[in-house]
Amino acid sequence: SYVLTQPPSVSVAPGQTARITCGGNNIGSESVHWYQQKSGQAPVLVVDEENDRPSGIPERFSGSTSGNTATLTISRVEAGDEADYYCQVWGSSSDHPGVFGTGTKVIVL
Amino acid sequence: EVQLVESGGGVVRPGGSLRLSCAASGFIFEENGMNWVRQAPGKGLEWVSGLNWNGGRTGYADSVKGRFTISRDNAKNSLYLQMNSLRAEDTALYYCARSTGDLYYYYYMDVWGKGTTVTVSS
Numbered sequence: 734s735y736v737l738t739q740p741p742s743v744s745v746a747p748g749q750t751a752r753i754t755c756g757g758n759n760i761g762s763e764s765v766h767w768y769q770q771k772s773g774q775a776p777v778l779v780v781d782e783e784n785d786r787p788s789g790i791p792e793r794f795s796g797s798t799s800g801n802t803a804t805l806t807i808s809r810v811e812a813g814d815e816a817d818y819y820c821q822v823w824g825s826s827s828d829h830p831g832v833f834g835t836g837t838k839v840i841v842l
Numbered sequence: 843e844v845q846l847v848e849s850g851g852g853v854v855r856p857g858g859s860l861r862l863s864c865a866a867s868g869f870i871f872e873e874n875g876m877n878w879v880r881q882a883p884g885k886g887l888e889w890v891s892g893l894n895w896n897g898g899r900t901g902y903a904d905s906v907k908g909r910f911t912i913s914r915d916n917a918k919n920s921l922y923l924q925m926n927s928l929r930a931e932d933t934a935l936y937y938c939a940r941s942t943g944d945l946y947y948y949y950y951m952d953v954w955g956k957g958t959t960v961t962v963s964s
Binding site for chain 2: 734764766770775776777781782787819821823829830831832833834835836
């Protein structure tokens with residue numbers, strides 16, 4: 734089955750840039766979605782497969798993919814960005830299983 | 843207000859069964875694919891199952907295939923997950939999530955419920 738690997742945590746100072754990677758075999762050819770999950774809350778989409786953001790998500794959040802890595806970039810990090818972040822794709826087999834990355838905790842110093 | 847509300851969770855012994863429900867409101871339920879996603883305590887998200895707008899196509903994670911069955915009743919604006927042969931590793935918070943399109947796959951999940959907790963323990 735398809736595996737998406739993320740670093741367990743990323744630490745960043747306020748105002749700096751956080752980059753969260755998501756590694757998967759040829760993920761550059763996949764449609765990748767990124768979700769944010771704050772403590773005790775349900776996940777929320779922050780960036781979709783076309784690098785668009787739902788209303789209410791600031792432009793500071795952006796996504797990119799290349800080769801075997803997808804990246805979520807959070808610019809000008811704020812304390813409120815502290816959360817777990819997950820990448821997600823849909824498998825290419827006939828039943829299209831969903832696959833989430835292992836998750837990354839963003840720690841704002 | 844667009845809303846999903848899960849119910850049916852509880853404590854069940856290994857080998858037992860449970861049926862989860864998800865009540866949808868605030869949107870035209872039959873237009874969207876739907877999914878179940880779970881999260882074990884202190885762990886990450888795991889996609890469990892999904893089905894298309896009319897229930898005609900379904901998908902399951904390997905970990906639940908043959909034990910869980912997803913279904914929907916568009917007349918009742920409801921999504922279900924029948925869980926049989928439950929195991930300790932099925933213990934998790936189960937979320938219901940809406941797909942932005944008529945398929946459960948390809949699109950992202952834009953509306954999530956607050957979840958219902960399933961505990962499998964003897």
